[in-house]
Amino acid sequence: DAMVIQNPRxxxxxxxxxxxLSCSQTLNHNVMYWYQQKSSQAxxxxxxxxxxDFNNEADTPDNFQSRRPNTSFCFLDIxxxxxxxxxxxxxxxxxxxxxxLFFGSGTQLSVL
Amino acid sequence: EDKVVQSPLSLVVHxxxxxxxxxxxxxxxxxxxxxxxxxxxxxxxxxxxxxxGIEKKSGRLSSILDKKxxxxxxxxxxxxxxxxxxxxxxxxxxxGGGADGLTFGKGTHLIIQP
Numbered sequence: 001d002a003m004v005i006q007n008p009r010x011x012x013x014x015x016x017x018x019x020x021l022s023c024s025q026t027l028n029h030n031v032m033y034w035y036q037q038k039s040s041q042a043x044x045x046x047x048x049x050x051x052x053d054f055n056n057e058a059d060t061p062d063n064f065q066s067r068r069p070n071t072s073f074c075f076l077d078i079x080x081x082x083x084x085x086x087x088x089x090x091x092x093x094x095x096x097x098x099x100x101l102f103f104g105s106g107t108q109l110s111v112l
Numbered sequence: 113e114d115k116v117v118q119s120p121l122s123l124v125v126h127x128x129x130x131x132x133x134x135x136x137x138x139x140x141x142x143x144x145x146x147x148x149x150x151x152x153x154x155x156x157x158x159x160x161x162x163x164x165g166i167e168k169k170s171g172r173l174s175s176i177l178d179k180k181x182x183x184x185x186x187x188x189x190x191x192x193x194x195x196x197x198x199x200x201x202x203x204x205x206x207x208g209g210g211a212d213g214l215t216f217g218k219g220t221h222l223i224i225q226p
Contacts, residue, residue: 004154033212042116042216043155043200055212090155099144099204099214103154 003027006091006104013081014112021076021107023091032074033101034066035090043090049074078109086111114139116203118217126225129191133220135201136183143204143213145177145184150198150219158186158199188222196224 161177206213
């Protein structure tokens, strides 16, 4: 059974049209992460929630926002997607500061 | 700036071959090194290494860490087509620990031909 679920698997949006990616988890982990992974590149951490505390990476563009309404769900909002935002977006969870991450299957975002 | 370099970036071998994937790092406050397998789905955890010279083994996969020379290797013996994937190396390196201190390499894309 999937423990970290991302929807949709593939998302196509238009240049400048806001898009939201979702992630849910059944592990009851208190930490949730969003990574961006471009083709043949390393996953890049955008931000993470430690419980309700939001932690933004210094180089994450303002165009990217996140919401975590409860323990199980986390959303990634891209306010005005550009062509350079086309990538795989991976959600991951962990318990406290344990580094072993549990990943979702990712959402492949295309921007037309 | 923390750096994790994986080599080779891609590798094509025949089923049954043995492969060795490399991960070298330059980080401050090293805490641990992790290997993940990424197929066309969620990256899945393989190993976590914290001590030099102690081999971790799971079936046909094994990994070892050298903290003096700052690298790790992942070995896969008797490869199968199901081993085809991107193998990601990540290093935890922040004084407070935690996955927000993980730096990933670009991965090695391994293709096993029948």
